Amino acid sequence: MAIKEVVVxxxxxxxxxxxxxxxxxxxxxxxxxxxxxxxxxxxxxxxxVPAPVSGVLTEIVKGDGSTVVAGEVLARIDTxxxxxxxxxxxxxxxxxAASPxxxxxxxxxxxxxxxxxxxxxxxxxxxxxxxxxTVQGSGRDGRVTKGDALQAVSAPAAAAPAPSTxxxxxxxxxxxxxxxxxxxxxxxxxxxxxLIQSQTENAILTTFNEVNMQAIMDLRKKYKDAFQKEHxxxxxxxxxxxxxAVAALKRYPIVNASIDGKDIIYHGYFDIGVAVGSPRGxxxxxxxxxxxxxxxxxxxxxxxFGQRAQDGKLTLxxxxxxxxxxxNGGVFGSMLSTPIINPPQAAILGIHATxxxxxxxxxxxxxxxxxxxxxxxxxxLIDGREAVLALVAMKEALEDPQRLLLNV
Numbered sequence: 516m517a518i519k520e521v522v523v524x525x526x527x528x529x530x531x532x533x534x535x536x537x538x539x540x541x542x543x544x545x546x547x548x549x550x551x552x553x554x555x556x557x558x559x560x561x562x563x564v565p566a567p568v569s570g571v572l573t574e575i576v577k578g579d580g581s582t583v584v585a586g587e588v589l590a591r592i593d594t595x596x597x598x599x600x601x602x603x604x605x606x607x608x609x610x611x612a613a614s615p616x617x618x619x620x621x622x623x624x625x626x627x628x629x630x631x632x633x634x635x636x637x638x639x640x641x642x643x644x645x646x647x648x649t650v651q652g653s654g655r656d657g658r659v660t661k662g663d664a665l666q667a668v669s670a671p672a673a674a675a676p677a678p679s680t681x682x683x684x685x686x687x688x689x690x691x692x693x694x695x696x697x698x699x700x701x702x703x704x705x706x707x708x709x710l711i712q713s714q715t716e717n718a719i720l721t722t723f724n725e726v727n728m729q730a731i732m733d734l735r736k737k738y739k740d741a742f743q744k745e746h747x748x749x750x751x752x753x754x755x756x757x758x759x760a761v762a763a764l765k766r767y768p769i770v771n772a773s774i775d776g777k778d779i780i781y782h783g784y785f786d787i788g789v790a791v792g793s794p795r796g797x798x799x800x801x802x803x804x805x806x807x808x809x810x811x812x813x814x815x816x817x818x819x820f821g822q823r824a825q826d827g828k829l830t831l832x833x834x835x836x837x838x839x840x841x842x843n844g845g846v847f848g849s850m851l852s853t854p855i856i857n858p859p860q861a862a863i864l865g866i867h868a869t870x871x872x873x874x875x876x877x878x879x880x881x882x883x884x885x886x887x888x889x890x891x892x893x894x895x896l897i898d899g900r901e902a903v904l905a906l907v908a909m910k911e912a913l914e915d916p917q918r919l920l921l922n923v
Contacts, residue, residue, distance in 0.1 A: 517570075517593065517594040517595045518573070518591050518592070518593055518594075519567055519568045519570065519591070519592045519593075519594055520588045520590075520591055520592075521552060521564065521566065521567060521588070521589045521590040521591065521592060522586055522587060522588055522589060523555060523564070523583045523584065523585050523586060523587045523589060524555070524562055524564060524585065525585050525586075526557060526584075526585045526831065531584065532557075532582055532583065532584050533555045533556060533557045533562070533582070533583055533584075533701070534555070534556045534557075534580065534581070534582055534583075534701055535553055535554075535555060535556075535577055535578070535579055535580060535581045535583060535589070536553060536554040536555070536556055536561070536579065536637070537553065537554070537579050537637060537641050538552065538553050538575060538578070538579060539551060539552055539553060540552055540572050541572070541575070542572055542573060542574060542575055543571065543572065543573075544571070544572050545569075545570070545571055545572075545597070546566040546569065546570060546571070546572050546592060547566065547569050548565075548566055548567065548568050548569045549565045549566065550565060550566045551563045551564070551565055551566075552564050552565065552566050552572070552589075552590065553589065554637075554827075555583070556700065556701050556702075556795075557701060557702075557831070558701045558702055558704065558705030558706075560798075560827070560829050560830065560831055560834060561795070561827040562831075564589065566592060567592070568592055568594050569594065570592040570593050570594040570595070570596060571592065571593045571596040571597065572590060572591075572592055573591050573592065573593045573596065574590060574591040575589070575590045576588050576589055576590055576591070577589050577590075632647040632650070632652070632658065632659035632664065633658060633659065633660055633794055633825075633826060633827055636650075636659045636660055636663060636664035636794070637659075637664075639664040640659075640664050640667065645664075645667055647659050647664075649667075650663055650664065650667045651663065658826070660794060660825065700795055700796070702795045702796045702798070703795075703796050706796060706797065709857070709858065710855055712858060713855050713856050713857070713858050714855065716858065717856050717858065717893045717895065718893060718894040718895045719855065719856055719891055719892070719893065719894070720891070720892060720894045720899070720902070721853040721854075721889050721890065721891045721892075722889075722890050722892070722899070722902050722903050722906055723851070723887060723888065723889050723890075723906075724887075724888050724890075724906050724907065724909075724910050725885050725886065725887050725888070725910075726885070726886050726888055726909075726910045726913045726914055727874070727883050727884070727885060727914050728752075728869050728883075728884045728885065728886050728913065729883055729884055730913075730914055730915060730916055731752065731755050731913060731916055732869075732884055734916055735750050735752070738750065742810075742811070745811075746811035746814070746815070747815075748811060748814045748815045748818055749814065749818075750810065750814065751814055751817070752869075753789065753813070753814070753817055753841070753843065753866075754810040754811075754813040754814050754817070755810070755913060755916060755919070756841055756843075756864070756866055756909075756913070757787050757789070757802065757805055757808075757813050757841065758805075758810065758813070758912070758919045759908075759909040759912035759913045759919065760787060760839060760841060760864055760909055761785045761787065761805050761806045762908060762909070762912045762918070762919060762922075763905045763906070763908035763909045763912070764785055764838075764839060764905070765785075765806070766904075766905070766908050767901050767904060767905040767908070768781055769781075769861075769896065769897055769901050770839065770861065770862045770892065770897055770901060770902070770905045771785065771838045771839055771861075771862075772838075772861055772896060773838070773859040773860060773861055773896075774859065774861065774893070774895065774896055775859065779896065782838045784803075784804055784806075784838070785804065785805045785806045785838060785839070786801050786802065786803050786804070786805065786836055786837045786838045786839075787801070787802045787805040787837065787838070787839055787840070787841060788800070788801050788802075788837035788839070788840035788841070788857065788860075789801075789802060789817055789820065789840070789841050789843075790840065790841065790842040790843065791817075791820055791821050791824045792824070793824035793825060793827070793829075794825065794827070795827065798824055798829060798834060799834065799837065799840055799857060800820040800824070800829055800833045800834055801833060801834070801835070801836055801837045802816055802817075820833070837857065837860060838860060839860060839862060839863070839864070840854075840856075840857050840860060840863040840864070841863070841864045841866065842854045842863060842864070842865050842866070843865075843866040844865060844866070844867055844868075845866050845867040845868040845869065845886065848868050849867050849868060850867055850868055850870070850887065851867055851887050851889065852865050852867065852889060853865070853889055853891055854889060854891050855891065856891055856892070856893055861892060861893040861896045861897055862890060862891065862892040862893065862897060862902070862905075863890070863891050864888065864889070864890055864906075864909070865888065865889035865890070865891070866886065866888065867886055867887045867888075867889070868886070869884045869885065869886045870884070870885060870886075871883070871884055871885075872884075872885040888906060888909065888910065890902055890905065890906040890909075
């Protein structure tokens with residue numbers, strides 16, 4: 516007997532423990548090398564744990580929902596064993612050639628394709644006893660997303676397929692109004708913890724300004740088709756905000772700094788975190804060395820982050836670090852907000868919806884596409900003067916985007 520242990524993969528320095536989701540194999544089942552056995556949820560990402568070797572899964576040491584640390588043994592595989600062959604089912608009589616029931620022979624394959632579920636979706640469906648193969652996926656290649664899972668769970672009983680095991684009933688309050696208690700995901704719990712930490716430890720103030728987006732909108736309208744043809748990605752607005760932020764951080768390095776104990780750390784690089792939504796919640800992947808990236812490179816990385824956030828494929832390294840962050844509530848229609856700093860960073864830029872508004876230019880009232888900017892900063896490190904001037908520098912760069920090209 517040759518036993519190989521399956522262990523928790525290495526976690527980042529900022530992640531001390533993780534939670535096991537659902538085992539995809541049970542003891543006695545045959546496994547192939549690199550086949551995904553279980554997903555491990557950290558407070559940042561969901562990691563897939565593959566089988567290190569081929570063989571038979573002989574033992575599961577840690578069950579679904581267990582809390583584990585890096586290097587801890589999850590299961591054991593016997594590389595010399597073979598799975599017991601299932602009993603041969605009696606052969607069914609051949610169906611008549613003209614039988615209509617014999618026509619949809621490819622249906623099982625189609626169902627199998629749609630049964631691939633994201634980690635978040637798989638967890639929701641498993642808790643409700645719903646087979647993911649019965650849920651129509653709307654994601655890439657038929658992948659079942661969290662939204663698909665929530666829709667399947669909330670669908671009327673008559674329209675939903677009967678689960679193999681009865682799901683837990685929704686608790687009902689004394690007044691007859693339904694409630695449901697579910698545990699926080701690690702990401703949500705960590706977000707809550709960090710938000711409280713940020714408000715407790717930082718002296719957060721927010722300064723506001725408005726920016727006329729007309730110049731960027733004209734530039735984008737003129738070159739967006741050529742840009743997409745040349746670079747294979749759409750020209751959005753976020754890349755301009757990233758470049759404007761970097762220009763301001765270069766001028767006011769304190770806004771790109773952080774506090775470590777009683778020391779101030781000035782970062783000689785510009786790693787910009789860009790908040791994106793995911794089925795598990797808000798995540799902030801990092802654009803490393805953003806000052807060295809072109810608009811096209813920034814747009815490509817943001818598009819890639821967004822897709823992999825939906826699929827739960829962002830890595831720990833991509834979510835770790837950062838010297839400054841940008842949060843775009845405008846994509847959801849937000850007019851104004853006060854973003855919360857992501858420690859140990861000292862500032863964060865909030866972007867909002869661009870709307871046509873009346874403004875005064877040369878004594879005349881005109882309509883312009885305006886966006887309200889909000890810069891939250893840690894007043895322990897950044898004085899109001901530097902915060903205001905940094906935001907003004909971003910405003911000036913956005914209103915005259917040629918400045919970004921000329922670096923003036």
